[in-house]
Amino acid sequence: MEIDVDRVDIFPVAIDRDEVFRISTGSSLTAENVLVRIKSGNEEGWGNSSANSVTDETVESILKALNVMRTEIENSTIDIEENWKKMREKLPDDPAALAGLDIALYDLAGKLRGEKVYEMFQGVKDGISTDRTIGLMTESETREHAKEFMKRGFKAIKIKIGLGLMEDIRRIRAVREEGGEELKIWVDANQAFTPEESITLCQKIADLDIKFVEQPVKVNDLEGLKKVTSQTDIPIMADETVKGPEMAEKICVEGLADMINIKLAKCGGLTGGRKIIDIMEEYDVEGMVGCMGETSVSIAAGAHLFNSSSKLKYADLDSHFMLSDNIATGLDFKDGKLWISKENGLGMKVNEKKVEKYSMDIEGEL
Ligand SMILES: [Mg+2]
Incomplete structure (x- = not known):
């Protein structure tokens, strides 16, 4: 193109x-x-x-x-x-x-x-059910955040863990109590555990209907990742470990994880994201589109990518909700879902006054 x-x-x-x-x-x-x-x-x-x-x-x-x-x-x-x-x-x-x-x-x-970007990828126009993420915090704060997010219409919650196995398990259990059977719960360890601890964790939360556990072990511990994947029933998703199509392929070929988290910032954008999806389709591996601390501009890009493949089962496209201001319009949130604009491209309108307002003063670089 x-x-x-x-x-x-x-x-x-x-x-x-x-x-x-x-x-x-x-x-x-x-x-x-x-x-x-x-x-x-x-x-x-x-x-x-x-x-x-x-x-x-x-x-x-x-x-x-x-x-x-x-x-x-x-x-x-x-x-x-x-x-x-x-x-x-x-x-x-x-x-x-x-x-x-x-x-x-x-x-x-x-x-x-x-054309809309998802159309360029032969995708479909549909609402995208995204989660809200709860960071590391106490059990009672975790509970309060879960209640608040459900009140706002979110049907899935991702719980960050890594405070210590027992405390993390109590927090996950608390969210299941608050959410009842309906709430989808995902867990992300961001590399916090050893393979053995990860296996113990998965055994202890086996009754809580957890959709997946993300990156339980260190980024380069491929052997550990494979061990956890092969010894647990909860699907294990690779995140930090997968930074591009090459590692995505290795994960699929060697069965290192059950699922892959695609983030545009890791794989160089939509081109890299599409390449990983091609691999997932080839090997029949499912995954998610995630995000870093992004504004709604690239969250919209993630949404277009999400709508381009049925292999993408989950969307973790929530970082813009955490920001105190939104610098672009065009991506709506209604009935617990993200809705892409009718405009072409990504369909986003960037507010340049806000870009100016939040501008960082970095001398000599521009
Ligand atoms: Mg993650």
Whole structure:
């Protein structure tokens, strides 16, 4: 898919969350993102690069990488997939930066072709049932958050664990008590446990109808991941371990995990996401579309991707709900579901005044 790129603009933004978000690997109040705007004639496309610890990318590293990419593509005609391959080769450690560029290119391509992004992937228009995530907190706070999220219409809750096996189990049990049989419950350990602890955890929550446990063991512990997967009944989902199509294929071929969590920031955007889906379809492996601390711009991209394959069983597209302000409109939440806009591309309208308001002052980088 070829696009004439006239110019690329880059906007680092910092937006506070409503409360500190804590997981087993760290905690933060502010979500830092870099928005990417690409212009072609009278059209423009927007993307979002998310600073995150999984790919070890900061706003500074993202700006540096995006500046290199910008120099390469401004005033030239590019093919989206070829560009993804080329940039990934040139900047292998910057997938979140590449994601912002790749998402913006798809948004732009959709607008130029008069299509929604999910249509470009032969997807369908449908509401997307997303969860809300509960970070690490006490049992009573966990309970209160679960009640509040259910009141707002969410039908699934993801519980972050890693406080210690017994406390985590009490928290999961508390959410099941609050949610009754109807609530879908997912669990994410963010690498907190050894394989043995992970197996014990799964045995102790076996009666709670948990849909999956995400990344119980360390990112590089492939042997441990496989051991937990083979010895538990609850499906095990790989997240941090899978940063691109190569690892997704290894997981499918070797049966290292039951499911895969695709995040655009890990795999360089929609092109990388589609490649992982192709692999999942080939090996009949199901998965989820997840997110980092992103704004609604790339959450919308995740939603379009989600609607492109039946192998994507779950959507964890909730980071924009945690932010104190929304910098773009076009993705609605109604009846517990996300609804994609009728407009072409990603269908998002970025509020440039807000982009300015939350702009990060990073000297010498722009
Ligand atoms: Mg995760």
